[in-house]
Amino acid sequence: MFGFGDMIKGLKANPKTIVFTEGTDARILEASARLLSGTFLKPLLVGKEEEIFAAAEEAGFNIRGAEIVDPEKYEKMDEMVAKMVQLRKGKMTEAQCRDALKRSNYFGTMLVAMGEADCLLGGATYSTADTVRPALQLVKTKPGNSIVSSCFIMVRERGSGENEVLAMADCAINIEPSEADLVEICSETVQCARVFGIDPKVAFLSYSTKGSGKGETVDKMRNACDRAKLLMPNVPIDGEMQFDAATSPVVARTKHLDGGVGGHANVFIFPDINAGNIGYKIAQRLGGFDAYGPILLGLNAPINDLSRGCNGQEVYSMAIITASLA
Numbered sequence: 001m002f003g004f005g006d007m008i009k010g011l012k013a014n015p016k017t018i019v020f021t022e023g024t025d026a027r028i029l030e031a032s033a034r035l036l037s038g039t040f041l042k043p044l045l046v047g048k049e050e051e052i053f054a055a056a057e058e059a060g061f062n063i064r065g066a067e068i069v070d071p072e073k074y075e076k077m078d079e080m081v082a083k084m085v086q087l088r089k090g091k092m093t094e095a096q097c098r099d100a101l102k103r104s105n106y107f108g109t110m111l112v113a114m115g116e117a118d119c120l121l122g123g124a125t126y127s128t129a130d131t132v133r134p135a136l137q138l139v140k141t142k143p144g145n146s147i148v149s150s151c152f153i154m155v156r157e158r159g160s161g162e163n164e165v166l167a168m169a170d171c172a173i174n175i176e177p178s179e180a181d182l183v184e185i186c187s188e189t190v191q192c193a194r195v196f197g198i199d200p201k202v203a204f205l206s207y208s209t210k211g212s213g214k215g216e217t218v219d220k221m222r223n224a225c226d227r228a229k230l231l232m233p234n235v236p237i238d239g240e241m242q243f244d245a246a247t248s249p250v251v252a253r254t255k256h257l258d259g260g261v262g263g264h265a266n267v268f269i270f271p272d273i274n275a276g277n278i279g280y281k282i283a284q285r286l287g288g289f290d291a292y293g294p295i296l297l298g299l300n301a302p303i304n305d306l307s308r309g310c311n312g313q314e315v316y317s318m319a320i321i322t323a324s325l326a
Helices: 005-013 026-038 049-059 077-088 094-100 104-113 128-139 179-195 216-231 243-247 249-254 273-285 312-324
Strands: 016-020 041-046 067-069 119-122 149-157 163-169 202-205 237-241 267-269 290-297 303-305
Touching (some): 016 104, 016 312, 026 041, 026 049, 026 312, 041 104, 077 094, 077 104, 077 128, 104 119, 119 312, 128 290, 149 179, 149 273, 163 273, 179 202, 179 216, 179 267, 179 290, 202 216, 216 237, 216 267, 237 243, 243 249, 273 290, 290 312
Parallel strands (some): 016 041, 016 119, 041 067, 202 237, 202 267
Antiparallel strands (some): 149 163, 149 290
16 A cells, blocks of 8 residues: 555554544444554544444444544533534524534534544545535634645556655635635645655646647636745746646657756646546546545645545545544
8 A cells, every 4th residue: 555654653653533424334434443453543433332333243343442422422512512603603503503513524523623533534425515514614724724625646556666646636626716726725735745755846737838828727827836936936836837748858848848847747736626627537547546535635624525435445545644634
């Protein structure tokens, strides 16, 4: 499994607790059993204890040692409701907050907001919106950030046994990001890429390379790239450029790209969600890359969303990634 050794080593030195909002799901239980056997990341399962243990027994997973929290029996519920009312700042009444906390996505997010857990992984059965919405409302964005974005970490084995590791953003959250949004997406993706051992070389992608095409989207990528360079002067960033110019040294030379990024990019900023989502899936399905994500960026605490088609291995991997960002 790609590059998780350093992450696991870090978690062993600084153990974390991760909330799983769908405690009876077999894939969550499989990942929880593996984490418990590894003793480097503590799973906290939301749900009714008897139902979770019954589901684990039926699926054949040993989850002894996992913390299980039932919202209906939670001793600090009044404190949690009061905190949620405060966080919602008049947008939800006490009764509305209490009702929302009956749902595990809101309850689990509040456990993170109150410091009872370090991070959260949901979405095995919930939609992306049902994972992201509570995070935005309760954990909120980091100081100075205005949006939540996402990236995918793309991994492909080389013949030498080493891995080729790329970062692609934003492929899942922001439909039509503005120039300012793209700068923030770039900054957050660079930070995330470094967690995975990527020495970032960032390409702002377009159908145009250095003015070969014209139009609003070209201008947006060029301007966002210029703003990102000012914000991160020590990070190699270039654009706007086409994907082949970003990845092929031959094409980069042909197009006179000499800033160190052309032909060697490993972090890709897409102009919109259409391009990003299509791009990472082409890399995954035709390029043989494994895709880890979407990894949500810009929140005050790591909260990540699973694909509803995920398997137990993907839950396990995303749990390690999520906790390593805490």
